[in-house]
Amino acid sequence: MENIIEKYLTQFRESTESLNGNSVSGIHKLRTNAIEKFHELGFPTTKNEDWKYTNVSVLNNFHFRKSPVQNLDKSLAEKYKIPGLDAELIVIVNGIFSHELSEISSQPDGVVIGSLKSAENDLLNAHLGKYSEINNGFTALNTALAGDGVLIYVPDNTVLKKTVHIIYLSGDDNLNALVQPRNLIIAGENSRLNIIETYHSIYGNETLLNSVTEIKCGRNSGVKLYRLQSENNQTFHINLTEAHLEEACNYSHYSVTLGGRLVRNDTNIVLDAENSTGNLYGLYLTEENQHVDNHTLIDHRKPHCQSNELYKGILSGKSHGVFNGKVFVRKDAQKTNAYQSNKAILLSDDAKIDTKPQLEIFADDVKCSHGAAIGQLDEQALFYLRSRGIDEANARKILLRAFANDVFEKIEDEVIHNWLNEIVTERLK
Amino acid sequence: MLKINDLFVSVEEKEILKGVSLEVNKGEVHAIMGPNGSGKSTLANVIAGKDGYEVTSGEIIYEGKDLLDMDPEERAREGVFLAFQYPVEIPGVSNATFLKTALNEIRKYRGEAELDSREFLQYMREKMKLIGIDESMLSRSVNQGFSGGEKKRNEIFQLQMLQPKLAVLDETDSGLDIDALKIVANGVNTFRSADNAVIVVTHYQRLLNYIIPDFVHVLVDGKIARSGGKELALELEEKGYEWVKEGEAV
Known part of the structure; x- marks a missing residue:
């Protein structure tokens, strides 16, 4: 175990020069703190309550490391485009923004759709790592070692007309790729933004994709994020997407999980000001030996907010699903409306689901409900x-x-x- | 068209049908009456191919073929239709999608061209008028939130849409008020022809005022205790099922 951790620490030492942010910048400090945190935490074990049903010890069997930049044929990304969708196209190959494959039209003043690596330091210093807390080894490792990702910045009073489609192509024929995209999405006041992320495999070797996306929704903004996970059965996909909402925002998150051997989605919404709405919708289809764990957190910090959560799973073969839905309603968050529902169908005797709704309510004038149902086909x-x-x-x-x-x-x-x-x-x- | 020979059926090891024989020819309407628990619905479900019924002996020959050897969908494609006693609610599947899929599967099987959306809609509108079904019902999920009467009416609507050869109506009259009963009966009567046959399973005589049967059979304790013409239904109504049971004992 110590050996495995050491391999990642070595990768950190080797890569510090090549990462963005020179050694005196705030980003460098963030990374240094993160690798220390990773050293301390390692990958979580099932003794950790949040990882009780998802055993990631299999990751210790592989030496995941950064894949060298690959020149991919343009046609490869072409087949993952969504027909009929007028989109700004971003292609991320093994976690690195591909300028060759991406197709981004010219944007109004102030709009940024581009690579995180080439982002201005001021913006990064102001936002990076500010929304996602490091509370496990994966977030730590991403923060320490992520080489690139997507930056979307939509200024105040701006509507992004086209949907941003981010295609992630991951895998390496010669090694076990460590793919760590790091995304930062900032929606200004009164802005509108739609994003769809689709994840695909390009090679058959075991791959660890460990991504972190931080989203900041400014006052009265509207953001929709769709995610389709469609990787192969050699992919371990760990994701944290955390959205922080200012006043009167509307944030909707849609997650469709079809692929991956082991998938862990941590999807968090923090309602940090009044009159905002957070929606979380998920669908997962599992087969064979797949393991899909959806961990959600909706944190109601302020009054008059609403959250809706609906997850559905269809499990077959010997697959294993996990749903853990936390809803916090803090003492200040009076007049909260929070609804949660998760349902699953088990199509075989060997398919299994662990489901755990978790409501912690500290305010007294709220409407909260949750329901879970597991059944067979009617x-x-x-x-x-x-x-x-x-x-x-x-x-x-x-x-x-x-x-x-x-x-x-x-x-x-x-x-x-x-x-x-x-x-x-x-x-x- | 249908020949049931000495049929024995058990449900969870309990014998329900104890030697039923029945012959139904083209152009005929047969009523099967009987008290609760006599096996009427079992007979209807066995004809449609529902799971959970074990045929321990006997046979059902339909159009010269062994009906019991066919899957439920195959029976439907061959022209067997069951109007359910308790139509199933299917959330998330619209009536229109459901019927279009079913109709086209059956047409495909018969070697007929599938209907496209326009043709289907036109055909459906004709049938809707006949059964007095509101267009809004079609975009709703199958039977979901329907009243008891609407569900039964939807069964007869499906009968009209799919135009089977053999229709089995399982307690289609239960839960209907008199107006709905007339509409349902009218739906069945316009379906009737020299080329098809209807089996009406019912507890009460009242539906038979509107769907006039050629033959009436009384099922008691898993056996046909008595058969006769349409007047048998009236006699039963007057004298009650005890009369048949007593008659049997003599």
Whole structure:
């Protein structure tokens, strides 16, 4: 174990020169603190309550390291574009912003859509690491070693017309790639911004993707973030996405998990001022030996905020799902409305789910509810469809798609809705 | 069209049907009446192919083929239709999508061209008028939030849409007020033709005032205790099922 940690520490020493932020900058200090923190924490074990159901010790079997920059053919990114979506395209190859593959149109004054590595130090000093707390080894490792990522900055009173599509292509044929994108998204006052992240594998070797995305929503801003995880079965995908909301914001997070051997999503929303709404919608389909863990936190810090959370899972084979949904309603957060629901269908005897809603309410004038349900496919409904001439396989597909429907209903963007629908329906076959 | 020969059926090791024989020909309407627990719904479900019913002996021949050997979907494609006693609610699946899928699967099986959206809509509107179904119902999820009467009406609507050869109506009259009953009966009567057949399973005689049967069979304790013409239903209504049971004992 010590040996493995040492390998990452060595990588840190070797890379300090090449990372952005010279040795006197605040960023360098952030990184140095983070690697110390990583040294202290290591990867979490199942003794840690937050990692009780997700055993990551398998990561110690591999020597994950930075992949050299690869020159990829432009056609590779082409096939992951979303048909009909007018998008600013960013392609991240093994965690590094690819200027060759990205296609970004010219932007109004002040808008930044680009690489984190080339971001101005003032902006980084003001925001980087300010929203995501380092409370486990993964966040520490990302903060210490992330070489690049995406910076999106939308100034006050600005509406970004096109959706930003970030395509992550990960994997290396010659080594076990350590892919650590670090993203910073700043939405100014009264701004509007839509982002879709899609994650894909380009090679078959075991890969550790450990990403951190920090989002700051300014007063009265509206931000939508969609994530599609569609990597191969050799990928370990650890993600932290944390959004901090100022007053009267509307932030919606949509997560669709289809791929990956082990996936851990930490999705946090902090409602840090009054009258804001945070929405978290998730759908995960697992098969074979996949393990998918969705850990969510909605932190109601101020009064008159609302949160809606809905997660649905369809598990087959010997796959394992975890849902842990924390909702904090702090003492000040009176008149909070918080709703949480998570439902799962187990399609086989060997599929398994651990589900843990966790509401901690310290205010007395609030409306909070949560519900969890785990079941099988409705045999009565299956027979009803078959009795009308629909064959069993198709009937199953129709019912599973219907189970996922209330998550799809939340996706307002028609192009993204239809595109995801097609991908999910295809997978249900 | 349908020939049931000495059928024995058990549910969870309990024998429900104890030797039922019945022959139904094209153009005929048969009513199967009987007290609660006599096995009426079991018979309907076995014909449709529902799980959980074990046929211990006997056979069902449909159009010369072994019906019990077919999956439920195959039976439906061959023209067997069950109007459910308790239609199932399916949240997230719209009535229109459901019916279009079902109709096209059946058409495909029959070697007919699938209907496109426009053709389907046109066909559906005709049938909706017939059953008095509101267009708003079609975008709603299958049976979800429907009243008991709406559910039953939806079953008959599906019957009209799918145009089977053999329709089995399982207690379609239960829970209907008199107006709904007339609409449902009218839906069945316009379906009736010389080429198809209907089996009406019912506890009460009242539906048979509107759907006039050619034959009435009384099922008691898993056996057909008595068969006759339409007047048998009236006699039963007057004298009650005890009368048949007593008759059987003699």
